[in-house]
Amino acid sequence: MSSSVVSAREADVLALLGEHLSNAEIAARLFISVRTVESHVSSLLRKLEVPDRRALSRRAAASSRGPAPDAVGRLPAPLTTFVGRGREREELATAVRTHRQVTAVGPGGVGKTRLALAVAADVTDDFADGAWFVDLAPLTDPGRVDAAVAAAVHVGEQPGRGLAEVLTAALAGREALLVLDNCEHVREGVAPFLERLLAACPRLRVLATSRARLLAPFERVFSVPPLSRAGGDESEAVTLFMERAAAVGWPPGPAVGEGVVDLCERLDGMALAIELAAARWPTLGLDGLTAGLSDQLRMLAGGARADDRHRSLRAVLDWSHGLLAPQDQALLRRVAVFVAPFTVDAAVSTALGGDAEVGGADSVAGFDSADGVDSVAGPGSWAAVADGLGRLAEHSLLTAVPSATGTRYQALETIRQYGTEQLVHAGELTGVRSRHLAWCLAGAEDLRDGADTGGDEWRARFDAGAQDIRAALAWARGRPEQRADARRLAGLLAELAFARHLVAESQERFEQAAELAGESSDDAGAAAALRRAAGVAGCRRLGDDMFRLHRAAADAARRAGDTADACRDLAAAATVAYRFSTSFPAIPVEAEIKDVLAQAHEMSDAGDTAAEAALALAEAAVTADAFGALQGGADNTARETVAYAERAVALARLTGDPVAESAALDALSGARCWAGESFGAAEAARRRIDVLARSPRTPAATHEVMDALAMAAGTALGVGELPQARRWSGQLASHPLLAEAGHQATSWLLVTDAFAGHADDVLARAVGFREAWERSGRQRSLSLGAAAASVAMIHGLRGDVEGRADWLALVEQADTAEQHRKGYGAVFDAMVRLHHGDPDAALSSVARSPDAVWKWVCWVWLHWYVTLRAEASVLARHPEAQSRVDSARTVVAGDALAAAQVERAQALLDEDVPRLLATRAAFQAAGCPYQAARTLLLAGGAHADRGRAALTSLGLDPITGRQEQRTEPPE
Structure with a gap:
């Protein structure tokens, strides 16, 4: 085949030759002259090196069947054909292949997204891991760019790590193209995100679309021009108009060719403007389109905007808007507040203030009011809004989106921005935004009421409404008169995000609710929100955040005059520092913890049982830690540790709080472990499971349940109760909050199955454990080290020397505490040596008396x-x-x-x-x-x-x- 490139128009002619059309029929179909068709046929014969027209037809027919199906990465499938842009497509593809980050820049509606998708499809085979597409249009917070990208590439949150860190780790070894669409409104978040991402992911490339440059130092800018309008028959703009007009059932005939060329010229080749005009072709025709466009262009001539192309798009939008009846104009601008697809009911609530009734009247009064408060005229409101939405969809100003629960509507981002400006001009912005806020509040409360049921349906409902809730919150939080509603919505979103297992956002929203409460001088409310944020941080294994948030809650409670709660919060902070020390990047210095505990004592009130219980727990944690720090210890020291914990349990039980009682039982279980009372430790751990059965589904309770399952499994293993250990470790492994943290979820299950000898199960589960551990940044803890050592043991029992050595090396990275390895490491090594008939080597592993190494073996391994x-x-x-x-x-x-x-x-x-x-x-x-x-x-x-x-x-x-x-x- 010749190296000559077939043009877009020649490709169109070739396709029609495959349908065995004559030159005259091809000319009529493409709105070009017969002579032009003949010229294209001659060129195709030469370029494709075929002898005659019949061979061309065969070539075209074969091409139309296409190659075998081959999914292109993770790109959305376009619903309409891509027209023209051969030169831009080739140049942008070259830029993507030669630069790490390319931004396709141009005004709204020029066709950046479609061009980016076409180029991504062209180059996706160059990337071993394909391409991902991320639409940033729904975002209202620049800080959530990483969350949007993570959702698109199916990366979830992990305990103990920020989402940005998890995402970077997941993409570090990927050879892929990331397409970020609609960056302009969050570019202050996109630029630093990309700088971090590309620095850590050397094989990743990014193609972004934006109305403005991202202003990143590594950015390569590609300006996307309008569709070509010169060349008559070869005009890309004309071809687009003709195809879209034919798609709505009214293909323009050859007689209007010159008029269409002129129309597309006056539309400056803007793709969105052309598509909107083509959608109106069946009802207005060429003369109506030309007249309407002329009027609107005159209105905008000489305006303050310097970008002519942007002004041209605004002309089309103004023109489309001007064709609407007043009530449809009002409806368009009022539904522009919705970020996600919305229902007719939602539109009624926002457009009419929620006072509408369903019925059969033909009209609704008040759509054209300018004060944002409508007087609804009778029972036909719902029908009138539904009818209006249908008309807006017919005008291509809304898109109808079918769903399992009925039709939803969505406006393009450009239309939404335009509608918002119209709200400002009409003086309705505050009223409509307030109604949207009220709708979001009602929807969030409804979601909260159904959160206990969970399930796919609830998750789908949350996903459908979350973007609007976030947008409403972003608007309300900056308005003093809306602060109370903003705080309420932030709290609801925090609860919903937690139920949806979006724990990072949940913590963020609880802290946001606390900030808003503080701005309203509601320090008691701020303290409550901060406590819940601390509970979420616990679920994320962020000990430093738990410590910080409990102290912040104490400060807020102190400002509110509630010294009992302040005492409890400070005691909780001190307890966290000891109880969850392995989840701290750096444990607070001892002097700081003691100071926190001293402040708690200063605020203690002997009459407050909850505060007394919290102090007793903190003292038990401190005493247990001091005992554990010894290399040996007298029995009375062990008994004293147990006594502190037993007192904490007794006081916690008096509070009636299952979470407090479970925490105290955990201290008791630990104290008994250090005292060598394995059965007592297991019994206390089992009681935690029973106590928490009646706990509410709060973040703190959820964190407590996860910890209780781990401890129950470990202590049951320590007293030989393998079936019980497997049951509890299995429940932990299936906990939904640990879905992305397979290493944390399955660690005790691996150990239990290894002791039982279920080799195949251990090795199969070990793959996911290792992958999750590596994604986590190779966290360190006793349970992770023991899990890795148990896998090494199974390799050893199988005679796999290399596999065992590999996993023993992982143990060195998963657990830095030598004394822990002398406990479980000695046990697992002895089992391997005995298995292979070498009792002398096994004995050397466990040669020391348990009394000499009690600190290492007195827990699970004794x-x-x-x-x-x-x-x-x-x-x-x-x-x-x-x-x-x-x-x-x-x-x-x-x-x-x-x-x-x-x-x-x-x-x-x-x-x-x-x-x-x-x-x-x-x-x-x-x-x-x-x-x-x-x-x-x-x-x-x-x-x-x-x-x-x-x-x-x-x-x-x-x-x-x-x-x-x-x-x-x-x-």
């Missing part, structure tokens, strides 16, 4: 540590094997799983095979198939074959080495 130490001692013929077995039996009494391990060790020591085999039933009852299979291996002989088969069925390596029972007596 029972596992002492039983493995006993078994390794027996198999390694250690001289203290019997004393270690006896000691382990005392420690684990009451733990059926651990007791079975100790009994098996005793049977090995006594060379009592029947007694050894009897322990297998206990392992099976405890939900631990791995130890049941290992029992058969240790029994030796024919039993070992059954054991190897059982291990294979679990997906584990059946290597035995020296692990089978020794026949000779131990030394």
Whole structure:
């Protein structure tokens, strides 16, 4: 094929040749002369190197069938054909391929979006990860650009990380094109967002559209001109008008060709203006269009706007507006406040003030009032508004959007801006915006009432209304007379965002509500909002935010004269610093925490039970932390720690607050752990689950539930209750707020399944764990380190040396505390060594007495540590094997799983095979198939074959080495 490029018009001719049309028929279809068609056919024969017209027809017919379906990235599919712009399309594509960030700049309505989409489709194959399209038009807050992009690329929030950080991490390795549409009204947010994003994502490119440059230092500007109007038959503007006019059922004939050329010339080739004019073609014709356009252009001549093309678009909008009846003009400007598609009911509420009734009258009085307050004339209001919306849609000033709940309407951003200006001119802006605010308030309250049901339907309703709620809030918060409604709406949006699992926005809105309350001198209301914001921060694992917000709540309560609440908030801040210390980027210095607690004591009131309970909890947390900091400790210190926690529990129960009682029980569980009371710790953790069953669905309660599930799972694991541990860890893994945080959600489930020996389940879940952990910025905590170590153990049990080493390296990054690794690390390593028949190496992992390393093993790992130490001692013929077995039996009494391990060790020591085999039933009852299979291996002989088969069925390596029972007596 020749390298000559086929022009857009030649392509049109070629397509019609594929339909086997004559030159005369092609000329009539394209509104060009027969001679021009002949010229195009000759050119096509030469360029395509085919012998005759029949070959051209075959080529065209084959091309019309197209290639096999191949979805283009994540770009929206255009609903109409793209006309012309061959040169701009090629130049912009070249710019995108050679520059990191290109902004297509031009006036509203020039066709920037369609050109950007066409170019994105052209170049998407150049990007391994395709292209994403993000429409920023609905945004009202420049600070939410990252949220809009995250939603488009399906990146969600994660505990402990800002959304911008999560998004950057998700896109860091992507080779993709990001198309940001309608940037002009949020460019102060777009520019810094792109600067951060592109610096961190070297393989990402951005194509933006905007009415103004983004003023970013790395920006490459591409000016989008109007459609070409010169050239008669080759005019892109004329082609667009003809196609759109034909689409509405009235294709213009050849006789009006010159008139259409003149019309498009006077419209300056603006795509939106041409499409609006074409939509009116069936009812007005050429003379009506020309006359109306002429009148409006004269009105705007010599205006203050310097951009002629922008003035031309305004001329078309003014002209379209002037063709409307007065009531339709009023309706258009009043529905311009809606950001998202809206219903007729919504339009009635905003256009008429909500006083309309449904009925059958033919007209509505008051649409043309200028004071923003309408007097509704009878029951035909709903029908009249519906009829008016239909007329506006026919004029292409609104778009009808079908939905499952009925027809909705939406105005293009340009029309919305135009309508808002008309509201100002009519003196109606405040009235209509106020009615829109009231509509949003009512809708938000309705959403809140249904939030408990949740489900896809509720989420869809929230998504449909959220943009309008945000827009109403943005308008109201800047108006003193609307501050009360703005505060109320901010609080409602905070609750709704939390129910929708948009926890970052929820915290932001609660803080916004607190700020608005403070501006109204409602310090008590501000304190309440700040407390709820702290609860959301807890769900996000942002300990520093929890600390800050509780202290801010205390300041607000103090200003309100409520010293009891101020005491409680300060005590909560001190508690957070100890209880959730692992969720702080940097824990506050001890002196600061002690000062906060001292202030709480100064404000304490012996008659306020809630404040007393909060202080008791803070004291228990401080005492437990001081105890934990010791390398050893006397029993009375442990008992003192438990006593503080028990007092906190008793006081919290008196308050009737499930969240307070759960928090106190957590302190008790921790104190008992440090005291070596594993069963007491597990019992306190279980009680938290029961207590929280009656808690409300507040952010603080939700945070408490997530923490309670994790602690219940961990402590159950510590006393051998694998089925219970799996149930609670499974509930945590399925918690909706942890959907994007698979590492936090599944950590205890991985550990539980690893101990049980469910290798396939562990390895399958480990993939998502690792991906989520890496997206999180490689967070560090005990549970994450233990989860990674459990995966390493499974690789070790499978004989996968490289896989084990890989995950052990991850442990080093997931948990920096050496003492933690000496606890679970020793346990998991000993299990691998014993599995491969090397009891000497296993014993070296757990060589230290539990008393010497109590700080590392006294929590979940104590029972596992002492039983493995006993078994390794027996198999390694250690001289203290019997004393270690006896000691382990005392420690684990009451733990059926651990007791079975100790009994098996005793049977090995006594060379009592029947007694050894009897322990297998206990392992099976405890939900631990791995130890049941290992029992058969240790029994030796024919039993070992059954054991190897059982291990294979679990997906584990059946290597035995020296692990089978020794026949000779131990030394």
